[in-house]
Amino acid sequence: MAAANENSTESESQYLHVLSAFLAMEPVDSVIALARKCSGGSFTESIQRLLWETCVQAAANGNAIYAKKLLKKLINEVELEKGEVLDEVYEEYALHMSTASKEDALVKENIRITKFISFLFPEVGLYKRPSCPSSRKLVVPLQCSLNMLEGDTGCSIWPSSLFLSEFVLSYPELFTDKSCFEVGSGVGLVGICLAHVKAKKVILTDGDLLTLSNMKLNLERNHLNYDDELLKQPGEAENTRVKCIHLPWETASDSEVSEYRPDIVLGADVIYDPSCFPHLLRVLVALLRRPTKRDNGSFETEDRATTLQGRSPAVAYIASVIRNADTFNAFLTLVDQMDLSITDLTEELKPPYELLPYMHSYDRSKVRLFSISSR
Ligand SMILES: C[S@@+](CC[C@H](N)C(=O)[O-])C[C@H]1O[C@@H](n2cnc3c(N)ncnc32)[C@H](O)[C@@H]1O
Incomplete structure (x- = not known):
């Protein structure tokens, strides 16, 4: 029982680390590494869902460029390990691709x-x-x-x-x-x-x-x-x-x-x-x-x-x-x-x-x- 509690506290804190790293806009490689660790070495459905949800939120808060970078990295990593990318993740990334030129212009404006x-x-x-x-x-x-x-x-x-x-x-x-x-x-x-x-x-x-x-x-x-x-x-x-x-x-x-x-x-x-x-x-x-x-x-x-x-x-x-x-x-x-x-x-x-x-x-x-x- 005590060990089960310890495990759940540990995984709760790992989720918190992934989320905190994302919100602080840490380099995407670092967020992806934390996410991989959190889900035991591969990208489970639940960790992909967490990243997708936070990306949607980030985009709504005006941080779409970062969200796009992270989604791209996530898709690459899941495909590399021959896993299944969630439909929502692909769809969100596709949405960002279609607005790419507008975002690139914003980068040049030093937003x-x-x-x-x-x-x-x-x-x-x-x-x-x-x-x-x-x-x-x-x-x-x-x-x-x-x-x-x-x-x-x-x-x-x-x-x-x-x-x-x-x-x-x-x-x-x-x-x-x-x-x-x-x-x-x-x-x-x-x-x-x-x-x-x-x-x-x-x-x-x-x-x-x-x-x-x-x-x-x-x-x-x-x-x-x-x-x-x-x-x-x-x-x-x-x-x-x-x-x-x-x-x-x-x-x-x-x-x-x-x-x-x-x-x-x-x-x-x-x-x-x-x-x-x-x-x-x-x-x-x-x-x-x-x-x-x-x-x-x-x-x-x-x-x-x-x-x-x-x-x-x-x-x-x-x-x-x-x-x-x-x-x-x-x-x-x-x-x-x-x-x-x-x-x-x-x-x-x-x-x-x-x-x-x-x-x-x-x-x-x-x-x-x-x-x-x-x-
Ligand atoms: C390297 S930044 C550090 C900012 C912040 N303390 C931090 O660590 O994130 C240096 C800060 O000192 C301010 N600063 C530099 N020279 C200054 C000066 N001569 N008089 C007043 N402030 C100055 C800059 O505007 C800037 O905000």
Whole structure:
């Protein structure tokens, strides 16, 4: 009996992985490999039906190009193993073939697509807490671009934001009731996770206006009210928990930035352009600075973290893939020159469970997590 239960839980979770990989628009080879594993090595009727149903749904949601690719791959694989392709699968593929030229034109126009990122929580006590109610998954719809480069950098989902999101969801106690400020927020995934674990305030920023408007759309799609705020009015609309700010590091002034005084600063995949480092680090210094009391009782701003106001020192969590050692070393040199200290926390704070186990395109071992604070 116990073994039967275990088997059914196992196959339920394999189905969940196939579905989650499909919704996240993982490479079709990866979805097909998961589907094959799920159905015991060949493509059973039930797994074909699952893929067909999800393809129909995806097409209805505007992701027809992806659905077509997957159907094609599925038909190839089933035919290769001399299996029987479901009529529905052939029919759906034929439908996509007849609309192919229209879809190809859309690809050339660089359309945005919606990926659904499913964080799958293991059924253990760690996640059964008020900030993460008993639901077994968190599904985040995100509009993003298929084109990672050419001006769409901030509209793509980068591995470090997946890592930082897993980190936030794995250690909610670090963020619940904290005021959090993210630099270079991109599609807004980390901010959505921060809101999920009930951060007191979530301030999302980006220097690119198109990225910012895409981020706002994603907040809406995730039912989060945001406050549209210019950098110049930091004191206003305090009631809104999520704020979106246009913040190019080059032009952000120290005094304006230091008004925000977050408990935690976050950044995912923001260490890649050496020409930006001095500006990014100046912004970090201003955000990590705490006001301290003068002799006459008024507050002055000083780099040293204060305990005078009963707040712990601010810390920045920066996740990054180190693609170029020289670039990263240049960043470290500047960190030191600007009187900041940096610690590699990758091993110490590794999330205990993979929340994206189905996402084979995401190699979390490539991402490093650093904390940065004032010296
Ligand atoms: C590689 S993307 C990472 C996006 C997101 N954090 C993620 O990991 O998915 C870098 C982000 O930093 C933003 N960015 C780059 N240079 C910037 C600058 N000088 N000022 C403000 N934001 C900048 C980009 O617009 C983009 O959203």
